[in-house]
Amino acid sequence: MSARMDKNYRIINNLYINNLYINTIGCIKIMENKILNKSCELALNSIEINGGPFGCVITDSNFNEISCGHNMVTLTNDPTAHAEIVTIRNACKELNTFDLSGYKLFTSCEPCPMCLSAIYWSRITDVYYANTRNDAKNIGFDDEFIYEEFAKNIENRKVKMHKINLPNALEHFHKWTIKQDKIKY
Ligand SMILES: [Zn+2]
Numbered sequence: 001m002s003a004r005m006d007k008n009y010r011i012i013n014n015l016y017i018n019n020l021y022i023n024t025i026g027c028i029k030i031m032e033n034k035i036l037n038k039s040c041e042l043a044l045n046s047i048e049i050n051g052g053p054f055g056c057v058i059t060d061s062n063f064n065e066i067s068c069g070h071n072m073v074t075l076t077n078d079p080t081a082h083a084e085i086v087t088i089r090n091a092c093k094e095l096n097t098f099d100l101s102g103y104k105l106f107t108s109c110e111p112c113p114m115c116l117s118a119i120y121w122s123r124i125t126d127v128y129y130a131n132t133r134n135d136a137k138n139i140g141f142d143d144e145f146i147y148e149e150f151a152k153n154i155e156n157r158k159v160k161m162h163k164i165n166l167p168n169a170l171e172h173f174h175k176w177t178i179k180q181d182k183i184k185y
Contacts, residue, residue, distance in 0.1 A: 031063040035106045036128050038068070042083070043108040046070035053139070056083035057106040058091040058124070066103065067091035083107060084115035088122050098185055100124045109136050112143040113150060 035057050042055025052071030059065050069086030073079055084107055092098055100122040109131040111119060119127060133143050145158075154161050176182065 032128055035059060035063060035065070036130055039106045039108045040130055042068055042070045049075070051075050054083040055108045056087035058087050058100070059104045059106070061102050061104065063104070067094050080114065082112065082115050084111050085118055088118055092122070104128065113146045
């Protein structure tokens with residue numbers, strides 16, 4: 001290959017790579033929007049059956065759907081049955097694991113502190129959301145006070161925390177520490 005041809009080849013090759021890159025990013029954006037839209041559709045459907053207005057989808061790193069869910073607090077009398085929690089539980093059941101490292105969560109609204117904690121515990125890697133917690137506040141779901149509570153000293157929280165000194169309280173922690181065949185999580 002002559003020097004000139006080599007240069008041209010590189011230019012064409014670079015253009016090709018750049019186009020492929022742009023197309024890949026474009027496809028990913030379309031996938032992200034499509035799945036996030038589904039979480040919003042789940043929220044709409046949830047309202048129809050008297051659930052809360054929140055929906056969620058979990059996918060693997062290639063955007064293949066693993067599980068979906070919607071808010072079921074009033075349907076199941078379970079205050080923890082937020083869309084994200086329901087969907088995390090469905091994904092873990094589907095995959096038979098408690099570790100969702102590398103998986104993506106799409107939720108119709110920015111997660112509340114409980115769901116955000118569950119996301120950290122499940123080790124989900126990416127969260128996509130449509131509405132913000134401020135949007136949720138505007139329709140009567142105010143998570144802000146919980147975020148504020150977490151920042152307070154323990155004695156100043158609305159929920160009264162009572163530390164009781166039991167002489168044998170650390171016994172089960174010790175048993176866990178020395179257990180050789182424990183399943184760490
Ligand atoms: Zn939540």
